[in-house]
Amino acid sequence: MKLTKLICICFLFGFVNLSAQDSTNKKFPIKVTGTMGITYEGYGLNVKPTGSNIYTPRRPWNQVRFLFAPTLQFGNKFSLPLNFNFASVATNFAGPYAGLKNQSIGQWLTNPMNNFSINPAYKWAELLLGTQYLKYSDLSTGDIGIFGAGFNLHPGKFMFRFFTGTSQQGINYAAAPPPGITGAFKRTHYMFQIGTEVEGSHKVAFNFSKGKDAVTSVTAPPLAIKPQEGFNTSFILDKYFKKGWFINLESALSFFTRDLTQPLIPGADNLSFKPFIAARTSTAKDFAGQMSVGKKSPNLDISYATKYIGAGYQTTGFPFMQPDHWDNTINTRFNTWKNKINVTASMGQRVNNISNTSLRASQFLGNLNWFTQFNDRFSLNINYNNFGFQTASGLNPFGIKNVSNDLGISPMYTWTTATMTHLLTVSYNYSKYDERDVITGITTSNNTHTALLTYVPVYFNKELTPDFSVLYFTNTMPAFKNTFITLSSSLGMPVAKKKIQLRGQLQYTIGKLNTFTANNNLVVSCTIDWKINKKLSWNSFFSTNYYRYGNELGSIPLIGANYLESSVRTGLQYKF
Amino acid sequence: MPEKTVYMKKNISLPLFLVVAFTANAQLNTTLNIQPTPTAVLSEWSGKNAMVTFIVTKIDSIPQQAIFKTEMKLIDGTVIGVTDITKAVPIILTKGTRVYFSKDVMPLEIMNFTGKYKAILDRTGKLPADNYQLCVQLIGQGPLGFQPLVAAKCKIFNMAALQLPILVMPANNAVLNKLSAQTAITFRWTPLIPQTQNLPTYRLQVFEVLANQQPVQALRSNQPLLDVSVKAITQYIWRPGLAFSATDSLPVKFIWTLQTSDDTGLPVIQTDGNGESRSEPFLFMIEATKRNEKKKGAGLL
Numbered sequence: 001m002k003l004t005k006l007i008c009i010c011f012l013f014g015f016v017n018l019s020a021q022d023s024t025n026k027k028f029p030i031k032v033t034g035t036m037g038i039t040y041e042g043y044g045l046n047v048k049p050t051g052s053n054i055y056t057p058r059r060p061w062n063q064v065r066f067l068f069a070p071t072l073q074f075g076n077k078f079s080l081p082l083n084f085n086f087a088s089v090a091t092n093f094a095g096p097y098a099g100l101k102n103q104s105i106g107q108w109l110t111n112p113m114n115n116f117s118i119n120p121a122y123k124w125a126e127l128l129l130g131t132q133y134l135k136y137s138d139l140s141t142g143d144i145g146i147f148g149a150g151f152n153l154h155p156g157k158f159m160f161r162f163f164t165g166t167s168q169q170g171i172n173y174a175a176a177p178p179p180g181i182t183g184a185f186k187r188t189h190y191m192f193q194i195g196t197e198v199e200g201s202h203k204v205a206f207n208f209s210k211g212k213d214a215v216t217s218v219t220a221p222p223l224a225i226k227p228q229e230g231f232n233t234s235f236i237l238d239k240y241f242k243k244g245w246f247i248n249l250e251s252a253l254s255f256f257t258r259d260l261t262q263p264l265i266p267g268a269d270n271l272s273f274k275p276f277i278a279a280r281t282s283t284a285k286d287f288a289g290q291m292s293v294g295k296k297s298p299n300l301d302i303s304y305a306t307k308y309i310g311a312g313y314q315t316t317g318f319p320f321m322q323p324d325h326w327d328n329t330i331n332t333r334f335n336t337w338k339n340k341i342n343v344t345a346s347m348g349q350r351v352n353n354i355s356n357t358s359l360r361a362s363q364f365l366g367n368l369n370w371f372t373q374f375n376d377r378f379s380l381n382i383n384y385n386n387f388g389f390q391t392a393s394g395l396n397p398f399g400i401k402n403v404s405n406d407l408g409i410s411p412m413y414t415w416t417t418a419t420m421t422h423l424l425t426v427s428y429n430y431s432k433y434d435e436r437d438v439i440t441g442i443t444t445s446n447n448t449h450t451a452l453l454t455y456v457p458v459y460f461n462k463e464l465t466p467d468f469s470v471l472y473f474t475n476t477m478p479a480f481k482n483t484f485i486t487l488s489s490s491l492g493m494p495v496a497k498k499k500i501q502l503r504g505q506l507q508y509t510i511g512k513l514n515t516f517t518a519n520n521n522l523v524v525s526c527t528i529d530w531k532i533n534k535k536l537s538w539n540s541f542f543s544t545n546y547y548r549y550g551n552e553l554g555s556i557p558l559i560g561a562n563y564l565e566s567s568v569r570t571g572l573q574y575k576f
Numbered sequence: 577m578p579e580k581t582v583y584m585k586k587n588i589s590l591p592l593f594l595v596v597a598f599t600a601n602a603q604l605n606t607t608l609n610i611q612p613t614p615t616a617v618l619s620e621w622s623g624k625n626a627m628v629t630f631i632v633t634k635i636d637s638i639p640q641q642a643i644f645k646t647e648m649k650l651i652d653g654t655v656i657g658v659t660d661i662t663k664a665v666p667i668i669l670t671k672g673t674r675v676y677f678s679k680d681v682m683p684l685e686i687m688n689f690t691g692k693y694k695a696i697l698d699r700t701g702k703l704p705a706d707n708y709q710l711c712v713q714l715i716g717q718g719p720l721g722f723q724p725l726v727a728a729k730c731k732i733f734n735m736a737a738l739q740l741p742i743l744v745m746p747a748n749n750a751v752l753n754k755l756s757a758q759t760a761i762t763f764r765w766t767p768l769i770p771q772t773q774n775l776p777t778y779r780l781q782v783f784e785v786l787a788n789q790q791p792v793q794a795l796r797s798n799q800p801l802l803d804v805s806v807k808a809i810t811q812y813i814w815r816p817g818l819a820f821s822a823t824d825s826l827p828v829k830f831i832w833t834l835q836t837s838d839d840t841g842l843p844v845i846q847t848d849g850n851g852e853s854r855s856e857p858f859l860f861m862i863e864a865t866k867r868n869e870k871k872k873g874a875g876l877l
Contacts, residue, residue: 112797145790282847284700324739387745433811
């Protein structure tokens with residue numbers, strides 16, 4: 001907490017100092033752009049009956065977030081972007097830091113909650129220091145933040161990129177206090193890219209990436225997670241031709257060890273890529289590839305895309321990538337009827353089990369969005385999505401078969417009088433979801449109807465911006481019916497010579513589940529955006545959610561159980 | 577002539593083999609147990625003692641050296657993998673009962689797989705989905721080479737790699753209308769395959785992606801606005817109870833994922849990717865007007 005207070009004080013001094021510098025900024029040959037800010041988030045929850053555990057908190061009680069992201073520009077050739085973005089309380093629920101409250105400095109620095117980066121750049125050379133989210137390609141490395149050091153060099157059309165660092169520190173597993181700490185092994189990454197690139201013309205590059213867990217980085221290893229090691233190579237080729245034609249492709253190879261504690265296999269050269277990775281009994285080598293080819297133009301886009309991920313293909317640069325599927329899609333977008341009709345559509349199929357290690361499954365994917373502006377007053381949007389999934393039966397009498405169909409129709413009518421414009425939208429959505437039971441073969445249908453009516457008056461001579469809506473929602477399946485009706489309205493207006501924008505919203509929902517008594521929900525929110533001066537603004541958001549159950553939770557004392565949750569988010573933001 | 581020599585040798589060795597085998601059978605009892613649907617990732621077997629147990633009871637008190645000869649076969653008896661017994665580490669059997677596990681009877685570093693099975697195992701770490709039988713036998717080294725000490729024990733099992741659910745709805749990069757989303761958002765996903773007797777638990781989590789955050793960063797660092805576990809079903813209707821401060825120019829962004837666990841509460845797949853059995857996450861946005869509702873497919877581009 002002392003550290004947090006110290007940081008708060010430093011930030012407040014920063015605001016004062018930077019505001020003071022601002023008036024004399026023109027004297028310095030340094031140009032400063034970017035933002036800095038501090039935001040407080042508070043949360044409250046009151047559940048009745050107390051201790052009934054019918055509802056759990058979903059935000060931290062108190063949180064302070066800091067942002068300091070200026071870019072210092074020294075002349076035309078040298079720039080120094082800084083990005084210090086961090087929070088006072090750790091709130092990790094998924095991934096390696098889940099459950100961790102008391103962090104070491106190393107853990108705090110590498111926690112994905114926090115970013116600390118300095119990227120000085122001189123002409124075509126850029127130095128990368130601190131936390132970086134670097135995407136080299138879709139199949140090599142991309143969505144993990146890594147704390148370390150590296151460089152990007154782009155002399156002419158050539159490019160050389162390198163980075164190494166840590167995405168997670170070693171974290172000991174702990175069962176108590178609940179929910180415990182998942183734990184993680186320290187993971188170090190290395191990545192390198194070499195190639196040529198001319199923007200708008202082509203990109204050809206080789207990528208190499210490696211990630212390795214340190215087995216000895218924890219004294220209490222995670223229960224379920226094993227230390228891993230992966231090495232990937234990939235080749236990417238992007239080429240853009242005249243008249244909008246393009247081709248993008250990438251082919252990749254991965255060597256991945258699922259469990260570093262497994263023994264080495266001497267002589268297994270086909271599974272090794274020494275000196276980067278040596279084969280163990282848990283090592284697999286597999287391929288992945290993707291390609292898209294098509295044409296883009298103002299009124300017509302059409303493309304074919306295919307993506308194959310082998311059953312053994314893995315990369316530490318995309319830890320959530322799911323292996324073992326092959327996708328093929330055709331996508332199009334076009335405008336016609338003097339640009340009054342806009343259509344976006346795609347259709348394709350995903351199949352898995354190319355290596356025959358699982359049950360064969362296939363998915364059909366199709367979606368269409370058709371927008372027509374008939375005239376100045378009337379427009380219509382129709383969208384349709386179909387998703388079908390089925391597998392072989394395996395050991396069960398029947399295979400899985402799930403089919404989802406969604407149809408949405410949204411007409412919008414606008415008319416204008418001397419003082420205002422009226423906007424009326426009706427939106428109807430029908431969703432049908434069929435599931436087959438793999439034991440009995442019986443298919444059950446789950447049907448959802450949603451209807452939304454929205455009215456928005458726009459005044460020419462008033463600053464008020466209200467809107468009103470009513471929504472009906474019903475979901476039915478055998479022996480189950482869930483219905484809601486929602487009334488909602490919001491009102492916005494400027495005050496204090498338009499320096500402050502106010503917006504409030506009120507939403508009331510009455511819901512009914514089967515034959516239980518109705519439940520009630522009231523959500524009230526308010527936004528206050530105060531532009532204190534050209535560079536400094538104060539934004540606040542307050543929200544309260546009151547929910548009262550019917551008798552669906554059981555008998556007394558749970559009949560009429562309720563909760564009240566409130567949240568506030570308020571922050572100062574300074575633009576350099 | 578060579579054929580006759582072989583025949584003669586067989587004739588001589590057969591009585592000797594029978595004597596040795598009979599003696600061994602009289603002194604050793606073995607029992608093999610294997611889970612009926614073990615994980616398809618063979619390297620995981622060594623870390624899970626319950627996967628394979630081989631119980632050896634030695635009745636006499638004379639210590640005896642032995643090694644395990646393990647064969648993986650198809651149902652028709654075709655051998656697809658066998659222990660390289662020349663590299664096997666001997667064990668000393670003494671009087672009493674001892675339990676051996678997968679890491680003892682089937683060390684992968686000395687298992688030789690054949691043909692397409694080796695190719696698939698090298699690529700995926702898994703064998704093709706099928707019915708198999710595992711046979712384990714204790715053998716000893718005698719004057720005539722390796723000889724069985726006891727009859728092989730075999731067990732049949734079915735193997736099919738688990739595939740995590742794939743997120744379906746909201747589709748990846750879907751844009752939802754603010755007013756509808758404030759009342760209810762429907763989540764759908766495909767089930768874990770293959771479906772088993774033990775029903776999986778799906779933990780659905782939705783995280784808000786704050787300004788200055790990358791989507792996966794939000795998933796790995798924020799407290800989820802929705803964190804709910806459901807048993808076996810593949811649809812969940814969420815009533816957010818939130819007032820989204822979305823505008824068309826500044827949509828509220830969310831990332832959602834699913835964690836699949838078994839009936840013991842552990843992730844069903846522990847050595848793939850993130851190790852937490854989390855499905856590949858999807859993004860969805862909430863904007864102020866229905867007119868902007870658009871779906872950019874299922875994230876296949």
